[in-house]
Amino acid sequence: MNAPTPVIEIRDLAYAYGRAEAVHGLNLTVQRGRCYGLFGRNGAGKTTTMKCLLNLLRRQRGTVRLFGLDPVRHEVEVKRRLAYVPDYVAFYPWMTVGETLDYLASFRSHWNKDTEASLLERFQLNPTQRTGALSKGQRTQVALVAAICPEPELLLLDEPTSGLDPIVRREFIETVIGAYQEGDPGQRTILVSTHLISEFEGLIDEFSIMDKGRDVLALGADQARSRYQKIRARFTDSAPATDFAGALHVRRNGRELELIANGGGEQIVEQLRRLSPESLTSEALTLEEVFVATLK
């Protein structure tokens, strides 16, 4: 009865650009305190979904609730409680980093100056530098700093690392997310959309995979890694042509056999063992491999 209100609740969302349906029939629930991944290829509808959450696009069907509120009717209330970093960040190029942050702070009722100072130092951003002279990575860093200083309840990140080099990505997403969560452990929620899943492997608690405007899979990260297994066997003669119930994909190559199991990995391993293979191994799929296996 007293189930806590999810921070994000989307039911049967639909949005079309003219005749091109970007999202249709999407369901998504994100509980408080989660770091939630929204995974999908380019064009799967991730950004459209984000924009419907923010009321930057008016949904055409379904319900959207943030903190239990409708972002269409309670736009200001909802936006006070969240921060959004779009996939392409633009600032006034003639403002300095410090001026930009002051300017953005002026829209907020609360701004943590200590967080701002410590992250600027950590990222070695010079507050007197004009934003027009920043690299793409530095601009994203400034946008992320600006997003967490108001200490919102919800952080929406749309493809925050795309177009950045791997070293930069590695560095700062953890730093920012860590700093954000630390302020109120277990209470702050993140929704991050990305197709660079391996970057977020350890950060994500739960995820949804979107394809062609729909959610095709929603799971906890640990659950996914225990459910999806890659099983490899090598036989002395050619690999048997047996059927394996529950195997998603089967690859055969002479004496070798590789299966992807979605649950029931134990039984498949048992079944294979009875065929006396030379070697038999099984390992969990990473989230990226789960993603690929789901959409293949």
Next chain:
Amino acid sequence: MLLQINFKSGKPVYLQVVDQIKSAAASGAMQSGEVLPSIRPLAEELRVNRNTIAKAYSELENQGIIETIPGKGCFVKPNNSPLKKEVRRKLLTEEIDQVIVQAHHLQVPAAEFLNLVRERLALLEERQRANEPPKDL
């Protein structure tokens, strides 16, 4: 101590942290009273969510392996397990069963498996002895 996370093991990430700290405490790689890294730096180092580390630490605290002293951090507790003997045996039995199943899958025969257990036990005991302060101090 340096923790290692393996996303391909299929084991929940927080449990990997729990088990590694447990075995470090048992082997003497971490000594009683030693401070554990705080949550945020450890989460950043391992590139995992702070929720995961927080969950691991609270699990370790529940199991009586570590204790939290407010404002000071988490510490390894002295090695007098608060669990009753049967409980400890039961916990261990579950773990042993898992390893036996794994050995079966990897086609390691029973005798070889038992030898391996003895080898590891001897190694850990040796490490623990090496970490103990000399008696005559």
